[in-house]
Amino acid sequence: MLTVTAGNDLPIARPSETIELTAAQLAPLGDDLTRIHVYERGKEVLAQVVGGTLLFQTDMPASGSRSFELRLGDKRVYKREDFRVYGRFVRERFDDFAWENDRVAHRMYGAALETWEKEPLTSSTVDIWLKRTRRLVINDWYMADDYHRDTGEGADFYSAGKSRGCGGGGVWRDGKLVVSKNFRDSKVIANGPIRLIFELYYPDFNERKRITLDAGQNFNRFESDVTDAAGIKKVAGQNMRIDRDRGIVRAWEAVKDNNGEFGCALVFDPKTIVDVVEADGNQLIVTRTPGVYWVGTGWDRSGDFANRDAFDRYVDQWTQRVRSPLRVEVTP
Numbered sequence: 001m002l003t004v005t006a007g008n009d010l011p012i013a014r015p016s017e018t019i020e021l022t023a024a025q026l027a028p029l030g031d032d033l034t035r036i037h038v039y040e041r042g043k044e045v046l047a048q049v050v051g052g053t054l055l056f057q058t059d060m061p062a063s064g065s066r067s068f069e070l071r072l073g074d075k076r077v078y079k080r081e082d083f084r085v086y087g088r089f090v091r092e093r094f095d096d097f098a099w100e101n102d103r104v105a106h107r108m109y110g111a112a113l114e115t116w117e118k119e120p121l122t123s124s125t126v127d128i129w130l131k132r133t134r135r136l137v138i139n140d141w142y143m144a145d146d147y148h149r150d151t152g153e154g155a156d157f158y159s160a161g162k163s164r165g166c167g168g169g170g171v172w173r174d175g176k177l178v179v180s181k182n183f184r185d186s187k188v189i190a191n192g193p194i195r196l197i198f199e200l201y202y203p204d205f206n207e208r209k210r211i212t213l214d215a216g217q218n219f220n221r222f223e224s225d226v227t228d229a230a231g232i233k234k235v236a237g238q239n240m241r242i243d244r245d246r247g248i249v250r251a252w253e254a255v256k257d258n259n260g261e262f263g264c265a266l267v268f269d270p271k272t273i274v275d276v277v278e279a280d281g282n283q284l285i286v287t288r289t290p291g292v293y294w295v296g297t298g299w300d301r302s303g304d305f306a307n308r309d310a311f312d313r314y315v316d317q318w319t320q321r322v323r324s325p326l327r328v329e330v331t332p
Helices: 111-115 138-144 308-323
Strands: 002-007 014-022 036-040 043-045 047-050 053-060 065-072 085-090 096-101 105-108 127-131 166-173 176-178 185-191 195-202 207-214 219-224 229-233 239-243 248-254 261-267 273-279 282-287 292-299 327-331
Touching: 002 014, 014 327, 036 047, 036 053, 043 053, 047 185, 047 195, 053 065, 085 138, 085 185, 085 195, 085 207, 096 127, 096 138, 096 195, 096 207, 127 261, 127 292, 166 219, 166 261, 166 292, 229 248, 229 261, 248 282, 248 308, 261 308, 292 308
Parallel strands: none
Antiparallel strands: 002 065, 002 327, 014 053, 036 043, 036 065, 047 053, 085 096, 096 105, 105 127, 166 176, 166 229, 185 195, 195 207, 207 219, 219 292, 229 282, 239 248, 248 261, 261 292, 273 282
């Protein structure tokens, strides 16, 4: 048996915080991580193996700690209701890649959409689906093909078009934004129940985007070996917040057809930012080199955010969480 102690140095609670343990830390229990089970106060905690890492989640109290026991058992078997993240390539919808967790949903566009006779679109934007259910809905919404209308779980109200949408990237060169065509290939690396990881490939940019989304969180982790500019679509009447010192750009705007209001936020390491600019109908952050940034959304009808101030509090706390990892100790 091993004991894991996680400590939170921040004076804020951290719900759905993901704890990651490496194979080296778990070596006393052997090399088959699928047989390692996590317990808190005698109750088993859902865990997932991604590569050589075991991960699980907990709600961390402000300035507090949690302790867990790790024991060997039978190989872990999941039930359908365990899954809180999901993503896939959607060939039947013009090569979308769509993904979600129990709070947010997105999609990006593949090759077939560029030549669709009805409404062709070439864009490496990031689209938003607004959810007001904890249920995973992607497959059902595509099956019904009626996801632009809210029937009780949310809908695709957002029109990303050729803009950067919510978090789309590009390359900043000579004072201009250069963007790629739609992705041409995709790869799912991990598909739950806690963490989703997938990659999209853009051959015209020789670019690989890796996107990670954990259960219970409103922010995705975006990583690119090419993108050095990313941003948010600008629209009339939008409230745009730019906080360069914290590395935040956030938009808050009305949802069409009187369906409330929503926010999109991007979080960067402020030390990497070289410019904040507007270009081609987008508010952009330009960074020194390609790397990592975070993309999050919130809707005032989701049940998570009553208004813009509530979403801003979440965004501000997320920046603190990203920059203050948990202290994790593993002992026999």
